[in-house]
Amino acid sequence: xxxxxxxxxxxxxxxxxxxxxxxxxxxxxxxxxxxxxKKKPKKEEPRVNGVLERDYNACGYHLDVQLDPSELLAAVxxxxxxxxxxxxxxxxxxxxxxxxxxxxxxxxxDFDLCRVVIRTRTPRxxxxxxxxxxxxxxxxxxxxxxHDFFGIKFEGHPHLIPLLLPEDADFHPLLKDFxx
Amino acid sequence: MSAPIHxxxxxxxxxxxxxxxxxxxxxxxxxxxxxxxxIVHSETVLGxxxxxxxxxxxxxxxxxxLPNLSRMDYLGALGYxxxxxxxxxxxxxxxxxxxxxxxxxxxxxxxxxxxHLFWFGAFVMDLGGFTPLMYAIEDREYILDIxxxxxxxxxxxxxxxxxxxYNDIDDEFVPATKxxxxxxxxxxxxxxxxxxxxxxxxxxxxDIGPLSKELCRKYxxxxxxxxxxxxxxxxxxxxxxxxxxxxxFDVPVYHECDSFARYKVRMDEMEQSLRIIExxxxxxxxxxxxxxxxxxxxxxxxxxxxxxxxxxxGSFGIRIVSDGGKNAYxxxxxxxxxxxxxxxxxxxxxxxxxDALALMGSLDLVIPEIDR
Numbered sequence: 001x002x003x004x005x006x007x008x009x010x011x012x013x014x015x016x017x018x019x020x021x022x023x024x025x026x027x028x029x030x031x032x033x034x035x036x037x038k039k040k041p042k043k044e045e046p047r048v049n050g051v052l053e054r055d056y057n058a059c060g061y062h063l064d065v066q067l068d069p070s071e072l073l074a075a076v077x078x079x080x081x082x083x084x085x086x087x088x089x090x091x092x093x094x095x096x097x098x099x100x101x102x103x104x105x106x107x108x109x110d111f112d113l114c115r116v117v118i119r120t121r122t123p124r125x126x127x128x129x130x131x132x133x134x135x136x137x138x139x140x141x142x143x144x145x146x147h148d149f150f151g152i153k154f155e156g157h158p159h160l161i162p163l164l165l166p167e168d169a170d171f172h173p174l175l176k177d178f179x180x
Numbered sequence: 181m182s183a184p185i186h187x188x189x190x191x192x193x194x195x196x197x198x199x200x201x202x203x204x205x206x207x208x209x210x211x212x213x214x215x216x217x218x219i220v221h222s223e224t225v226l227g228x229x230x231x232x233x234x235x236x237x238x239x240x241x242x243x244x245x246l247p248n249l250s251r252m253d254y255l256g257a258l259g260y261x262x263x264x265x266x267x268x269x270x271x272x273x274x275x276x277x278x279x280x281x282x283x284x285x286x287x288x289x290x291x292x293x294x295x296h297l298f299w300f301g302a303f304v305m306d307l308g309g310f311t312p313l314m315y316a317i318e319d320r321e322y323i324l325d326i327x328x329x330x331x332x333x334x335x336x337x338x339x340x341x342x343x344x345x346y347n348d349i350d351d352e353f354v355p356a357t358k359x360x361x362x363x364x365x366x367x368x369x370x371x372x373x374x375x376x377x378x379x380x381x382x383x384x385x386x387d388i389g390p391l392s393k394e395l396c397r398k399y400x401x402x403x404x405x406x407x408x409x410x411x412x413x414x415x416x417x418x419x420x421x422x423x424x425x426x427x428x429f430d431v432p433v434y435h436e437c438d439s440f441a442r443y444k445v446r447m448d449e450m451e452q453s454l455r456i457i458e459x460x461x462x463x464x465x466x467x468x469x470x471x472x473x474x475x476x477x478x479x480x481x482x483x484x485x486x487x488x489x490x491x492x493x494g495s496f497g498i499r500i501v502s503d504g505g506k507n508a509y510x511x512x513x514x515x516x517x518x519x520x521x522x523x524x525x526x527x528x529x530x531x532x533x534x535d536a537l538a539l540m541g542s543l544d545l546v547i548p549e550i551d552r
Contacts, residue, residue, distance in 0.1 A: 060486035138399035
């Protein structure tokens with residue numbers, strides 16, 4: 001199973017082999033939903049870096065990796081070696097935590113289904129993430145799009161100019177504090 | 181009068197294809213650096229029809245976003261709305277009655293054939309043959325009539341609802357669809373005789389625009405583009421969803437990697453879609469089209485959800501980041517042509533411009549879907 005080998009390889013990136021945090025999969029039934037909503041006020045701890053195994057049926061991917069931007073290239077190289085292809089790059093603005101998150105989706109062409117999600121967070125004031133377009137050429141446009149919408153600077157990107165927005169655009173419309 | 185331009189040997193000039201150009205099928209612009217008839221460098225310029233569906237997805241409640249998805253890809257809209265409803269159903273844990281899933285699969289496949297038919301006509305027209313478009317449009321009209329009867333629209337369908345469908349099929353849907361199947365099979369034979377064997381078409385497509393397996397992987401190409409390069413990847417098979425595991429169908433794969441392989445993949449896919457429709461009509465169960473118990477207000481629990489579906493153009497993915505509210509916190513659309521178009525810049529270098537346009541046509545571009 002590719003999932004186990006990739007998981008093992010990715011876990012080696014994290015210095016102390018921390019105990020894998022078992023997260024309860026999101027409640028599926030309508031009943032569970034209600035109790036979940038009522039319990040909400042409890043503040044959630046920020047997630048520690050590491051590899052999590054997720055319930056595919058509930059959320060649509062198998063491995064969920066969170067890491068620092070500095071470790072991103074090493075993780076992507078592991079996936080490149082294991083013949084994953086890049087699906088997309090998503091930016092998310094967590095304004096309350098004053099952070100921007102970049103989510104990388106990877107999947108496979110063969111029947112050994114394994115979707116890997118890599119997340120990395122960067123401060124909102126000076127968002128910087130290394131580019132992975134040198135490993136996956138297809139990341140080029142995805143990174144330009146994320147730069148358009150969130151203003152995240154992808155260091156080392158060969159051509160970081162607006163892609164979908166006008167060429168002189170200096171605004172980032174998907175930031176939560178964007179005012180048109 | 182401007183002075184005549186003299187170009188020295190080895191000197192390059194810039195050629196703009198688009199944004200208003202029939203070969204780009206919409207408002208796509210490609211900046212080509214040319215050395216005579218050969219392309220030295222290409223840069224695609226996007227954004228001419230960018231409408232920011234992702235921000236609309238954040239500002240509206242989940243049901244309000246439903247019509248947006250069909251505005252992304254005007255040729256194969258049902259596949260995209262299918263992905264959307266499946267994503268929300270996964271996130272909010274809504275059960276879908278079996279009959280609704282079967283009708284969804286049948287209508288998506290009908291839409292896939294309609295989309296491929298239009299591509300077929302437009303692609304052959306790109307290469308200089310006008311007549312096949314007329315035949316293709318005629319067949320496509322027949323499918324649009326069937327879909328109009330159940331969905332209420334001809335192009336931008338908004339037929340699926342979270343948990344089921346907007347309305348049930350009527351008495352005429354099944355006989356009309358059943359009549360379509362032999363008619364389409366005849367047409368496919370006709371296209372084969374009329375176009376596929378045509379020597380001009382073969383000379384224009386065979387060994388033209390090679391896309392290697394590795395190139396497809398690096399760019400994340402999916403759908404017929406990947407399958408024409410020998411990659412056996414179809415989300416319906418690799419990551420089964422809906423009722424597709426119930427159907428017996430094949431995934432056409434060609435290993436030639438050229439434009440002709442991509443042409444053949446799509447032509448074969450129409451036959452496979454017909455097989456799915458045939459089996460779907462046979463197995464179509466009775467029952468409700470909406471679940472009995474459904475939350476009035478769709479509020480998925482906080483989390484991050486991903487759903488991929490196979491549309492006519494490839495793997496369409498939708499990521500929903502929910503904070504537990506009635507709007508999505510982040511609404512990300514991964515469109516297949518975005519990745520498929522991206523590899524054009526690298527693939528067309530060193531090609532003749534007429535071959536590059538044949539390659540572009542074989543990618544099956546729908547520009548609103550790239551720009552979103």
